[in-house]
Amino acid sequence: MSMAAEQRDVRDDALHGLQLAARLESIWRTPPGLTGALMSVDHKVIGRRYIVTAFTFLVLGGLLAILMRIQLSGAENRLLSPDLYNQVFTMHGSTMMFLFAVPVMEAFAVYLVPLMVGTRNIAFPRLNAFSYWMFLFGGCFLWISFLFNVGPDVGWFAYTPLSSLQFNPSKRADVWAQMITFTEVAALAVAVEIIVTVFKQRAPGMTLDRIPLFVWSMLVTAFLVMFAMPSIMVASTTLILDRLVSTRFYDPSSGGNVLLWQHLFWFFGHPEVYIIFIPATGMVSMILATFARRPVIGYPVIVLSLIATGFLSFGLWVHHMFVTGLPHLAAGLFTASSMLIAVPSGLQIFCWIATLWDGRPVYRTPLLFVLGFIVIFVIGGLSGVMVASVPIDTQVHDTYFVVAHFHYVLIGGAVFPLVGAVYYWFPKICGRMLSERLGRWNFWLAFFGFNIAFFPMHILGLMGMPRRVYTYTLEMGWERLNLLSSVGAVMFALSFAVLLANAIYSLRKGTPANDNPWDASTLEWATASPPPPQNFDRIPIVTHREPLWADGDTLPVVAGLSAERREVLLTSLAEAEPQIREASPEPSIWPLLTAIATTIFFIGSIFTPWAVLWGTPPMAITLIGWFWPTGSKEDEE
């Protein structure tokens, strides 16, 4: 390096507080204007977009749920035609799973993980931007198709041969399968970013046993995504091939096998549940420590439970197939493995209850949602033990009992912690507190609404009501409980209206939040609310698992990072010892252009195999643009 270059390379230790902050902000900020917004690679900007988009899909999926509940509130209701009803429940499931639950957890991770580990941006920020655009385009593709009456109508699981060309000659099943491809690409991209960020960008001193539990949970989730998603990508791709170019993967008359689809789907589908649930447990651990006013008891137990859950989740997909005529011993073994996953989940719950037992609980809205989570999720977990039993499952499989079970697990286990997380991190993200009064309304409406909506479904299932029926006759005796359930569903929907109103009101009128309004212990609370583009003016050094409780205002910091260009500090995997300074990419329009090219390719390829041919060059061009050397300092050196 020449003398002149060295002089130009101003480091952060040469500057004073405000001077440094202003300088870093000008380096790291997203360019102004619309083009700037489209070029952004700031994980906070993208995370915020991701969160808002995912919640928009939640609202859309929720409206579909209300439509179904109105349809089922009375016997032989004719509000929805069978054709529309089948589209509506397929869209509800697909939207909630692929466009809300998985993305929203990743969205929170995209926003929070870099802050929690004390770095300036996520690893591969442009990939992050690309991921968001793919998610957005995939979601819009699905919903626009639905508005044009080409919404998928084969269930969110799209079992063959119902989804084959013979029984589904329109483009509906293709829309479903290709929406999967979009969201899987997006999810895989985020998984890679999370893993690399956690492994290589942690603040110095954040050894493995000092990683915040939400970050641990997202790390495990990212690995689940990496191993589970390829299975569904194979499934959706082979389905499209069957439909587009007449391959015969799922055609028994030509040696194909329809059960192959179920194996591939559930090998993804079961870990998928944990991809949604594990991040939520991370949120619970974070909220609990703050509001119980002490560290969570059993940190190593919780980390090992997360990892064990991750491994076990790949060994129980067959419990979705107990009535397909499997050999009995095999089915029995999958019963045991399915029940065994109750052990790590149970251990986590014991740790949380012990934390509350010894803590001094502060009953703010986030904690209320965590308590609601424990009450509801334990019911869902126990009904999960029931459906893991082969004999019981032969009765309740594909009935409303299972509908009740997985809503207890997914809403109780993931959405309640998620709403708690919204209340908890809203001040960090938006700089203002959410209203506590509305928060209480929100919680109690959600808690009663949820239980009134879903508890009766257990009974309906035992009374013989199958899933996915658009109507039933009066003689079945299902009407009263269905009506009750529908009333609960409306209450539950209202709770989200309260949340939305609270967010809109508080964004403008909420009490301004300081850096650490809850007196929490993790690094995201060590910076301003909302954080500046560079996250931290100086990268903190971590000396304790609860850094802000241990060091308070005197957090030690690293010196020597560039104050001239985007730079992050890379540290070693286990001990988080500083290794090198690494350039972090500038904003770029290319991820958006690549996403557009990929979208054209994906959508084209459900209509003609030739799209694979003429769709590739634009993608290649945009990728070349993306990776074109820009002559940055690092490249010159």
Place this chain on the structure above:
Amino acid sequence: MPAWVRSGLLLLVALPLVACTGSQSALDPQALQSEQIRHTFIIFLGVSGIVWSCVIVVLGVGLLRRTRIGQAPLELRLPFEARAGRVILGLGATTTLIVLVLSFVSYAGQRSLFAKDPDALTLKIIGHQWWWEVRYKADSPHNSFTTANEIRIPVGKPVKVELESADVIHSFWVPSLTGKMDLITGQTNEIQFTARNPGIYRGQCAEFCGLQHAHMAFAAIALRPDEFERWREHENQSAVNPTAPLAKQGEELFRGRGCALCHTIRGTLAGGQLGPDLTHIGSRTTIAAGTLPRTPAALGAWIADPQHIKPGNLMPRMPLQSGELIAIIQYLEQLK
């Protein structure tokens, strides 16, 4: 007691009351197998209830305790931490024990549920979008016959049902008799059950199979063995020739207006294969796969506009004058 606990308990108390009235209920077992499943279910329900109550009680006590007032978050009492760790691991071990015991309970239930009797009466059911083809098998072809959307079985004798599908995946489920089993394209599944009491039990397709999944039901009628044998002998015979003039006109219309292209009536020229066999439709309890009762009025409504009652099914609307419609109803009704 908070209101939601009370409402929850109320629902639990009401559960057996509401559930036993229907003829399609897992809580109203009428066969060895469904009784066995209910037995397993009650064990699981009891254990779950105890576990949940314990969790909630401990959580409640934990929240009501007043500790750590004025303590800083990191001022931890080490003896407590160590004891908490031991208790947590102990509870983990207890959980493991409970799930292992439940696994064995489940496996025992599974073994008796799927026990096979080689002397079982065998019938084959083929799923169609959206109705059930039923074939009674016997040693000789003379004793084999086909019917639809209704099975009759003898009480006290094991029945084996072979399950296949002509199109997409369906699932055979009569909750009062036993759990469900899928009808999968390209493979044959089996299910066995032994009815305890005579009665009519409703069954319904449980695997989403397309537009009219909701209207794919059937009746399982358990008869005393002598009644069953009589029914079987009768069912094996061809259709009776109509005698009344109106019914005769109905038979001609049935042939002339295209009905016979899709439906079989044994002993007549009607030999279509696309729709249900109607040889003894007059003695069945329901029509359109359990959608409507088999009454003259319902038959009329169905034939007049099948697409209104079950949109998307294969049966087209035939232009018929009301006199012709009555003749066809008359003809079908006398196919006892």
